Amino acid sequence: xxxxxxxxxxxxxxxxxxxxxxxxxxxxxxxxxxxxxxxxxxxxxxxxxxxxxxxxxxxxxxxxxxxxxxxxxxxxxxxxxxxxxxxxxxxxxxxxxxxxxxxxxxxxxxxxxxxxxxxxxxxxxxxxxxxxxxxxxxxxxxxxxxxxxxxxxxxxxxxxxxxxxxxxxxxxxxxxxxxxxxxxxxxxxxxxxxxxxxxxxxxxxxxxxxxxxxxxxxxxxxxxxxxxxxxxxxxxxxxxxxxxxxxxxxxxxxxxxxxxxxxxxxxxxxxxxxxxxxxxxxxxxxxxxxxxxxxxxxxxxxxxxxxx
Amino acid sequence: xxxxxxxxxxxxxxxxxxxxxxxxxxxxxxxxxxxxxxxxxxxxxxxxxxxxxxxxxxxxxxxxxxxxxxxxxxxxxxxxxxxxxxxxxxxxxxxxxxxxxxxxxxxxxxxxxxxxxxxxxxxxxxxxxxxxxxxxxxxxxxxxxxxxxxxxxxxxxxxxxxxxxxxxxxxxxxxxxxxxxxxxxxxxxxxxxxxxxxxxxxxxxxxxxxxxxxxxxxxxxxxxxxxxxxxxxxxxxxxxxxxxxxx
Numbered sequence: 001x002x003x004x005x006x007x008x009x010x011x012x013x014x015x016x017x018x019x020x021x022x023x024x025x026x027x028x029x030x031x032x033x034x035x036x037x038x039x040x041x042x043x044x045x046x047x048x049x050x051x052x053x054x055x056x057x058x059x060x061x062x063x064x065x066x067x068x069x070x071x072x073x074x075x076x077x078x079x080x081x082x083x084x085x086x087x088x089x090x091x092x093x094x095x096x097x098x099x100x101x102x103x104x105x106x107x108x109x110x111x112x113x114x115x116x117x118x119x120x121x122x123x124x125x126x127x128x129x130x131x132x133x134x135x136x137x138x139x140x141x142x143x144x145x146x147x148x149x150x151x152x153x154x155x156x157x158x159x160x161x162x163x164x165x166x167x168x169x170x171x172x173x174x175x176x177x178x179x180x181x182x183x184x185x186x187x188x189x190x191x192x193x194x195x196x197x198x199x200x201x202x203x204x205x206x207x208x209x210x211x212x213x214x215x216x217x218x219x220x221x222x223x224x225x226x227x228x229x230x231x232x233x234x235x236x237x238x239x240x241x242x243x244x245x246x247x248x249x250x251x252x253x254x255x256x257x258x259x260x261x262x263x264x265x266x267x268x269x270x271x272x273x274x275x276x277x278x279x280x281x282x283x284x285x286x287x288x289x290x291x292x293x294x295x296x297x298x299x300x301x302x303x304x305x306x307x308x
Numbered sequence: 309x310x311x312x313x314x315x316x317x318x319x320x321x322x323x324x325x326x327x328x329x330x331x332x333x334x335x336x337x338x339x340x341x342x343x344x345x346x347x348x349x350x351x352x353x354x355x356x357x358x359x360x361x362x363x364x365x366x367x368x369x370x371x372x373x374x375x376x377x378x379x380x381x382x383x384x385x386x387x388x389x390x391x392x393x394x395x396x397x398x399x400x401x402x403x404x405x406x407x408x409x410x411x412x413x414x415x416x417x418x419x420x421x422x423x424x425x426x427x428x429x430x431x432x433x434x435x436x437x438x439x440x441x442x443x444x445x446x447x448x449x450x451x452x453x454x455x456x457x458x459x460x461x462x463x464x465x466x467x468x469x470x471x472x473x474x475x476x477x478x479x480x481x482x483x484x485x486x487x488x489x490x491x492x493x494x495x496x497x498x499x500x501x502x503x504x505x506x507x508x509x510x511x512x513x514x515x516x517x518x519x520x521x522x523x524x525x526x527x528x529x530x531x532x533x534x535x536x537x538x539x540x541x542x543x544x545x546x547x548x549x550x551x552x553x554x555x
Contacts (some may be wrong), residue, residue: 011555048401051553073403080401084394088325100314101402143398 001026001151001179002047006056009042016042017205019056028149029177032185039205040185041081044153047183048078048290061150061272074102077149081156083140087129092118094128102147114142119174133160141169145176152176154184160190170195226269229257229285230276240279244272259289311404312412319386319416328450329420332378336371336424343370344431345507348438361439364432365522371428372458372517375421376491380483382420383466385476386413387545392474400553410545414467421459447524454521457534458513462487464541469489471548487513517551
């Protein structure tokens with residue numbers, strides 16, 4: 001459904017993305033992870049036909065984004081990062097306007113339907129300018145869903161939503177992703193883990209890794225990290241933990257807790273708990289900590305540097 | 309082509325949702341109304357002394373003259389505001405050609421001004437009933453064709469300039485400056501030149517209207533002039549939108 005090869009885009013002298021290649025199949029949700037300015041939005045804008053690439057080729061829904069831009073745009077739903085909306089328009093009128101541009105039959109019924117999907121049916125008669133950021137986000141999503149697009153491109157779809165809405169929107173995206181192709185960008189690792197079948201990590205305009213989130217984490221660290229906390233004094237806690245079989249390293253933190261690592265697949269937690277309690281501590285917390293996106297980046301970019 | 313009308317319709321709604329449309333309508337209809345009553349009053353005085361019957365063409369001249377100043381206000385935010393708010397991104401990723409977007413914006417403003425012009429038809433109608441044997445409707449028709457062509461050209465140029473800027477006030481002043489130049493300045497040197505003056509006169513927006521269509525003569529040259537300006541404005545706007553994509 002999406003096939004990108006050798007995509008490059010220059011803004012003047014600055015190269016925004018370089019030689020980006022990937023593909024996405026129907027019924028697949030692909031996450032685009034990367035820090036600010038990594039080239040996520042640029043890539044998405046090229047795929048939606050908003051701007052042409054400097055070099056390379058992209059086929060979306062069977063059409064070339066440069067040569068057959070209009071055909072691509074008919075088949076793509078797009079939620080831009082900033083969710084640009086007309087503040088002085090009524091919600092219903094806005095969606096109807098976008099629907100008419102996309103020549104949707106029975107547009108009024110369809111607008112009601114998508115408003116229902118994003119849970120804003122009651123606000124249909126209100127002005128867009130009076131909506132909260134989360135509601136605007138959902139109007140943007142409604143706009144992207146209007147014409148039942150084959151490919152959905154969402155730039156930071158859950159940003160600005162409150163936790164309940166985040167769950168709802170994620171469920172909605174998962175539902176849509178069953179039959180269609182979804183490409184979404186995010187900087188939240190747990191979001192990518194939660195909804196994406198596959199993740200592309202992009203840094204400084206280049207794709208540095210492409211895999212499932214579980215594989216990425218496992219491949220990168222090869223170890224699980226856990227934080228342990230006890231009540232009261234914990235001076236020798238790190239020493240106690242370090243002695244346990246299977247623990248690779250243990251480090252005391254300033255707040256009194258201790259972080260330790262063990263090899264993936266060889267769970268050392270039960271043994272650690274036992275030893276800590278035997279040593280007379282009152283165990284109050286034993287919590288795994290995932291690798292943060294920043295750490296994954298550091299890992300990937302430093303791995304990159306080492307190769308050179 | 310349906311897209312052009314969809315965009316034009318939204319733009320029309322937008323005019324009536326903002327005070328701008330009412331301010332422009334007021335600024336056009338009030339002076340023309342005052343002017344009309346003055347013409348009637350002077351006409352009545354002259355008629356007592358056997359002078360000529362009043363003629364409605366000065367009012368259309370005033371309409372076009374006011375449009376020089378007011379149409380930049382109608383076109384300034386058409387595309388510049390879309391760029392500033394970022395909504396251009398949505399329109400440019402919808403299945404709409406760049407030309408359809410620009411032409412739709414222009415059409416919205418054009419239909420609004422046509423509505424205003426239609427309202428001024430009441431004056432020739434009133435005048436027709438005051439003078440005997442009535443006014444020359446062919447002159448009125450020619451004059452209104454002129455009004456339609458001039459406003460089409462002015463609004464197209466304004467729309468084109470609006471596509472270049474992201475700031476509506478920059479668009480406003482550049483448009484106003486261009487119109488001022490084309491209306492007053494371009495033919496000024498013509499009086500002092502021994503040859504070449506005709507070319508400058510041809511470039512002036514004013515001469516094609518006030519010396520030709522508003523007096524009841526329609527030349528092919530006048531029509532070509534205004535239609536070329538309209539095409540130029542829409543073409544410039546489309547190109548500006550395309551350039552935005554590449555940046």
